Amino acid sequence: MSLYRLNRLFNPGSGRALDVAVDHGLFGEPSFLTGIENMGSVVDALVRANPDAIQLTLGQARLLQSVPGKAKPALVLRTDVANVYGNPLDEHIFSHHFPQAIEEAVRLDAVAVCANLMHLPGRPEIREANIRSIMALREQATRYGMPLMIEPLVMQDNAKAGGGYMVDGDTAKIVTLVRQAKELGADLIKADPTDDIADYHRVIEVAGDVPLLVRGGGRVDDRTLLERTAAVLEQGASGIVYGRNVVQHSKPAGITAALMAVLHTGASVDEALAIVEGSAS
Template sequence: MSAQCGKAIRLSKIIKKSTQRSVSIAFDHGLDDGPMLGNIKPRETMEKIIEGGADAVLISPGIARICSDLLCVDNAPAIILRLDWTNTFRAKDELNFEEGRNILISDVESALALGADAVLTFMFIGYQDSHVEALEIAKNAEVCRAAARVGIPHIMEPMARGNAQRANGRELDAKLIALHTRMAAEIGADAIKTDYSGDAASYAKVIEGCPVPIMIAGGPKTSSIKESLDMVKGAIDAGASGVVLGRNVVQAKDPVAMIKALRSIVHNNESVDYVIRHFNL
């Protein structure tokens, strides 16, 4: 019996075979950032994610339990389960130390028990302490081996973080994105969620150098809907396999319309101007 068969079946629920693309929604921010606009009432937000037609939703173990009945409906999105926690994204004055850290909070077997179709973990590079970076690699390699044994896809979220990257404004440097996405693929990632470099030309080189599908993260909430959609369109034009957007969807005035607009761009190659007009965004 081949566990690779299970991986292929599960991944096809996230990255659709007809387009080789995905519109996935990140709804795991409460785990690291606490309550915020868009996650105060998780069941209400999950209902909007489902109504919009998301292909998949990234959630924590707790939200998987809280919304389990909603995720049993016929049109429910595939479940990507977050296996780790981080304090990397907190403001420095809230950390009380220089750089954040990550730790596993769940495992592959628990993810299967919760009905997950894939698991996802951070992989940060750029720490001042090289040993911490090495531990990030070891963590992801361990999850990859566990996922391979049972046939569940492991989506990695590699990112260039740490004080040096922040100080030099290099977090979105295409060369660094190309480095850590290729590292993730070589370790064994089945797909990748990561930063967008800011323009299609540089991102096309990232895509070219990575042999597994890349879906872009949304990052901080953009100043406008058009800015968010332009980012998505640029990534798709560069060859990305879709999106895993969070704040720019769940904090939108109309999350349902926003998801439908994303689907039109990602799966139907519609223009940004068209979807803004068509979905009254």
């Protein structure tokens, strides 16, 4: 199946993409709202910064798609909601997808939809719920020609991590979950960086011919972010999906321009840092 919508996601020159994720509000965690309290302003700022895509929810997608003209970021639509990020976790955890998510994505002119595939130690029911969602979404995505991005998330044991949103960067665990995402029919995969970033070629290898975009995770300093970006691209990643490292940055337009330069024109880390430093707040 030809997924023509992806022509609006990936840069035609580099074949890569920067997707800025601003779907955090869907998960109902107060700490996730820092820096994105006013979504109208956030989306306006991102449209001006012009990454390849912005990842939004059903309730916020109109903020992007109501912007007139063709020269704006593409829409990636989040399709599912879960309560796995609390500290401490709720006694009952869940994950559900919007029943008409693919039709909504078509109506909203999205280039892809995104759904989780989570591994929580000792909680197989959340992975089962994700797999059921992915199977339902895959059937509809095939019918409508909508690319399906699967997001494998290997999370730490909640008791050891102290609760909350803690990713496990173990290479073998990430490789295993990425492989399952591919087996479930992913058109795109959005995966965490490994603790040893030099291992990332193993994640790329197991994804095979499915484009893999690397998640940003928690906030880090600019040099660390840019060095990690360059490293995963060198090992074959097709792009990046960063959220808090862009929207919580003091210079969101500057860091966006820097990341786009690394992705699309092969800028060095030092050249990208200079772009950030020379940009306006």
